[in-house]
Amino acid sequence: MNSREFLLKITEKWPVKVLSLAAALIISVFYRMNTLETRHFSAPLFIESNDSFIPVNSFVNSVRINLRGEGSSIYTIFEDDIIAYIDLDKYKNDGTYKVPVQIRKKGSALGIEPLEITVIPIEISVTLEEKISRDIPVFPVISGTPASDFELTDQYITPENVTAQGPYTGMYSINNFVTETIDMEGRNDTFSVIVNIVNDNPLITIQGNRTIVYHGTILPISRELTENETGE
Secondary structure (H helix, E strand, C coil): CCHHHHHHHHHCCHHHHHHHHHHHHHHHHHHHHHCCEEEEEEEEEEEECCCCEEECCCCCCEEEEEEEECHHHHCCCCHHHEEEEEECCCCCCCEEEEEECEEEECHHHCCCCCEEEEEECCEEEEEEEEEEEEEEEEEEEEECCCCCCEEEEEEEEECCEEEEEEEHHHHCCCCCEEEEEEECCCCCCCEEEEEEEECCCCCCEECCCCEEEEEEEEEECCCCCCHHHHCC
């Protein structure tokens, strides 16, 4: 058979052959899709942002990850290798935005085919405000009283102020931080103690060390001698 006859042979009834090949491919794809398995798990939601703006509203801190692929492959993927995140870096003004949840693969999730990844929810509503820093004073919280015949004559903390960062509405609503309770009950001598600073606002971050050192001076109560006490 020469080349001309061969070419005529393979192009004979070519529309039927093309349709048959296409049908075979479609059937193969549908069969493969029907044999794929699905795996679900929860993953933490990470925030990627610039240094100028910060979220001020509470939102979900985890999302649902759906993996669809061959069972022999998707169950070999470590959950930590599917990273869910929202990217706030492009937002340059205060406001509320619908931010899509994105997926990044690493490690054991790379090179897996077929692999379909979906996430629920697909977007998060985020309100952003400008991030600012302020120096905030700290006040110690004391409970109890010194031992009998002793008194607290002086006290001070180190440092007296801490630097905090957060959204401007939250930062300007804070007048001071307080410490965890310092127990004074029954003490009869001068003491120093390291104590944590209380911060109940998750949107505000205290920079550096989140503790202070409390110094309390406790001395015997001074009494002026009376005639009865001196026996005169």
